[in-house]
Amino acid sequence: MSFNVAIDGPAGAGKSTIAKKIAKQMGYIYIDTGAMYRAMALYFIQNGINAEESDKISTKCKEADITIQYQEGEQIVLLNGKNVNGLIRTEEVGKMASVSSVNKDVREKLVDLQQKLAATANVIMDGRDIGTCVLPNADVKIYLTASSYIRAKRRYEELMSKGERVEFDMIEKDIIERDHRDMTRELSPLKQAEDAILVDSSNMGIDEVVQKIISLCK
Numbered sequence: 031m032s033f034n035v036a037i038d039g040p041a042g043a044g045k046s047t048i049a050k051k052i053a054k055q056m057g058y059i060y061i062d063t064g065a066m067y068r069a070m071a072l073y074f075i076q077n078g079i080n081a082e083e084s085d086k087i088s089t090k091c092k093e094a095d096i097t098i099q100y101q102e103g104e105q106i107v108l109l110n111g112k113n114v115n116g117l118i119r120t121e122e123v124g125k126m127a128s129v130s131s132v133n134k135d136v137r138e139k140l141v142d143l144q145q146k147l148a149a150t151a152n153v154i155m156d157g158r159d160i161g162t163c164v165l166p167n168a169d170v171k172i173y174l175t176a177s178s179y180i181r182a183k184r185r186y187e188e189l190m191s192k193g194e195r196v197e198f199d200m201i202e203k204d205i206i207e208r209d210h211r212d213m214t215r216e217l218s219p220l221k222q223a224e225d226a227i228l229v230d231s232s233n234m235g236i237d238e239v240v241q242k243i244i245s246l247c248k
């Protein structure tokens with residue numbers, strides 16, 4: 031039997047940074063499900079599909095073959111055989127991922143892939159619906175959150191350090207909009223599973239959160 035850890039929470043709560051560290055320390059495989067929704071969103075953008083065209087999204091998602099591989103412990107997302115890691119971390123793709131992930135056909139396809147991956151190995155998987163829908167029997171479930179102000183501040187500092195000129199208010203507005211969309215959509219919205227442990231990282235350092243979750247896994 032594989033050991034499964036589910037981490038859900040809103041954008042910018044630190045899920046991927048924390049899950050990667052836990053994976054390394056515990057020897058689990060880290061699965062970033064947001065990257066799969068982003069790769070699918072990239073495919074829609076590349077094909078000139080816009081967010082309102084739900085019929086086209088349903089049809090086109092069938093043509094997008096999403097698979098993952100690992101290179102030196104890093105997850106590589108392949109879209110129709112091509113490594114797209116370098117293309118999916120933009121605000122445009124993130125927004126399209128949030129919008130297109132409301133689509134039933136997109137979700138069914140990616141949830142199936144995620145469940146197959148988790149059945150074969152000890153994994154720590156992060157996303158929005160892992161504890162509630164993808165892995166309802168996960169051994170440990172965490173709902174990781176932080177205030178929208180703190181999450182926007184972290185994102186702002188990250189972008190500024192990369193030399194991007196951005197406005198704090200715009201970042202915070204985008205985060206609030208994304209939360210609203212992810213939490214109010216009809217299919218598997220972001221919410222804390224009944225048996226998930228709430229961790230608020232607003233006033234916690236990364237290593238403090240990592241240690242807390244590792245102690246729960248042990």
Ligand code: DC
Pocket residue numbers: 041063064065067068124127128131156157158159160208212
């Ligand atoms: O975690 P992220 O920012 O990379 O995710 C991008 C979008 O993908 C997010 O706004 C909603 C969607 N998503 C989802 O619906 N379900 C998941 N398990 C992961 C992401």
